[in-house]
Amino acid sequence: MSEKAKRSGRRTLATKRENLIAGLWGDELEELNIWSRHEHDGFTTLPRTLTYINRILDFLGGSGSPLSQTYLALWCRVFDEGFVEIRDKEAFAYESGFSGQRAVTTWSGRMKKLKELGFILTKPGTSGEFQYVIILNPFPVIKNIYENKEKDERYNALVGRMQEVGAKWE
Template identity: 80%
Template sequence: MSKRKDLLQGLWGGELDELKIWNRHDHDGYTTVPRTLTYINRILDYLAGTGSPLSQTYLSLWCRVFDEGFIEIRDKESFAYESGFSGQRAVSTWTVRMRKLKELGFITTKPGASGEFQYVLLLNPLSVIQKIYENKDKDERYNALLGRMQEVGAKWE
């Protein structure tokens, strides 16, 4: 890590003290996401099929989750908006995407007073993808994810 700090110092020098850099340890309102999330999202959109991308809905869940992987959804409209949906069909479109995420195994849910998705648990996406591809040809999306996992030291389990 000190090599990276040295590189930062070498590139930006004294400017670093004046620049506002995001640091999740110093600022509230941030979360930890997998470094492989962009690759996971590519696979999700592929698995969803044409015209029904899942990545924005999945990203909105990651932006709300804490380290235990649990989300309580009381305001479906906000989640629908964060997922990119607006208008009269926003919540129903969001609900379809959530059902697909559940069907694929990326989330597990329990109903509550606010509906079928009040309680959501995000499952390890790498484990889910590994299982999906067990009996499937490994395509460029899978191979790209595998390469990125090697770069960042991620493991399937």
């Protein structure tokens, strides 16, 4: 499918959604304070399958070591190049759900696991081991992890959602 056809299809779907919203909320719509990436700053691009990826990450992290909050914190800071610069480990630990004396240590452990599993690449800097981070495409990483293991409900749910949104493994 050409890029022009894809854009046209997206516009058609957007128009359908706008019409549905107008039909459901009608006169109220003008009074609602709806968040729009076209009018507000502070947005990033996230995979529509992120919730499914996070379920897999929490499973791979093992009991008592969920990885999804740390992964989400990275995605909330990523730029279009897939790059995150971490200058404040305490802030990242907090955003990942950790507080107290061991917050940074716990966060560092989750970052090591994400790196070990192949979801991120890191380079050290003056702020520590994880100052520079590249978030890799999670689909080939997950495909590789599941290559020699039984496909469970988490994997199958991801495959189903990928079909819905048109995501590809590569």
